[in-house]
Amino acid sequence: MKAIVAGTLLLCTFALVKGEELQCSHKQEELKTDPNWTxxxxxxxxxxxxQIQAELRAAMQYLAMxxxxxxxxxxxPGFAKMFFEAASEERQHAIKLISYLLMRGxxxxxxxxxxxxxxxxxxxxxxxxxxxxxxxxxxxAQVTKKIKGVVKVCEDQxxxxxxxxxxxxxxEFLEEQYKGQRDxxxxxxxxxxxxxxxxxxxEFLFDKKLLSGEL
Numbered sequence: 001m002k003a004i005v006a007g008t009l010l011l012c013t014f015a016l017v018k019g020e021e022l023q024c025s026h027k028q029e030e031l032k033t034d035p036n037w038t039x040x041x042x043x044x045x046x047x048x049x050x051q052i053q054a055e056l057r058a059a060m061q062y063l064a065m066x067x068x069x070x071x072x073x074x075x076x077p078g079f080a081k082m083f084f085e086a087a088s089e090e091r092q093h094a095i096k097l098i099s100y101l102l103m104r105g106x107x108x109x110x111x112x113x114x115x116x117x118x119x120x121x122x123x124x125x126x127x128x129x130x131x132x133x134x135x136x137x138x139x140x141a142q143v144t145k146k147i148k149g150v151v152k153v154c155e156d157q158x159x160x161x162x163x164x165x166x167x168x169x170x171x172e173f174l175e176e177q178y179k180g181q182r183d184x185x186x187x188x189x190x191x192x193x194x195x196x197x198x199x200x201x202x203e204f205l206f207d208k209k210l211l212s213g214e215l
Contacts, residue, residue, distance in 0.1 A: 040101075040104055040106050040162060040165070041154075041162070043153055043154075044150075044153055044154040044162050044165065045101070045106050047149065047150040047153040047154065048097060048100070048101055048106075048150060048165075049101075049113075049114060050146070050150075051097060051146055051147060051150050052094050052097045052098060052114050053114060053119065054142075054143060054146050055090050055091070055093040055094035055097065055143065056090070056091070056094050056114075056115065056119050057119050057120075057121075058090040058139055058140075058143055059087045059088075059090035059091040059094065060087075060119050060120070060121050061121045061122065061123070061139060062083045062084070062086040062087035062090060062136070062139075063083075063084070063087045063121075064121045064123065064124045065079075065083035065086075065126070065132055065135075065136070066079075066080045066081075066082075066083035066084035066086075066087060067080075067124075068124065068125055068126060068132075069083065069126075069129070069132070070084075076129060076203070076207045077207065077211050078206070078207035078208060078209065078210025078211035078212075079129050079132065079207055079210060081210065081211060082210050083132070083136070086136070090143075093173070096172070098114065100165070100168065104165075123135065128203060129191060129203050129206065129207065130188065130191050130192065130195065130203070133184060133187055133188045133191060134188060136184050137181060137184045137185055137188060140177060140180055140181045140184060141181060143177060144174065144177040144178070144181065147169055147173050147174060147177065148174070150169060151166050151169050151170060151174075154166055154169075187215060190206065190215065191203065191206045194206045
């Protein structure tokens with residue numbers, strides 16, 4: 001009986017060693033994209049990568065805003081909700097742009113460099129909700145300007161224009177940006193009127209309307 005057990009253990013050990021040898025000896029060849037179907041210019045690709053990082057930075061800034069207004073010492077849940085949702089939207093924008101580059105076969109390698117770069121925030125505290133809204137409007141205007149910059153690069157590049165990408169950015173992104181800017185500008189105006197009429201209580205009332213979805 002002992003001999004059978006010892007033999008079984010020996011066979012198992014031998015099988016494991018051989019399995020590891022076979023596994024280690026196999027080397028996967030590096031896959032290369034067929035250049036016949038990838039036609040984006042480097043200048044256009046680099047602009048897109050820069051835009052992805054801009055979207056991620058905007059997401060981080062909105063997270064900082066949401067965290068600030070969610071603090072117990074600030075306690076503005078409506079503002080926190082709005083800014084956390086804005087952070088999710090900006091993150092989704094980055095995902096869409098990454099997905100687009102993948103669809104065009106232009107992100108086979110170095111994907112990690114898109115997010116490995118240090119993405120900091122310019123500010124972590126705000127004196128009032130009005131100040132934060134004005135900062136948000138500036139942030140959206142900056143993102144819009146960068147998107148228009150990508151469009152210009154991809155239109156003015158040597159050789160054929162990248163019509164598909166330009167159409168995607170102008171139709172999918174710019175319209176949403178302009179609507180978002182108008183929405184924030186309207187909120188700035190409404191909050192200013194609330195505070196003119198009710199003083200410090202105006203921000204509290206405005207926050208309640210944000211939380212309930214009335215604004």
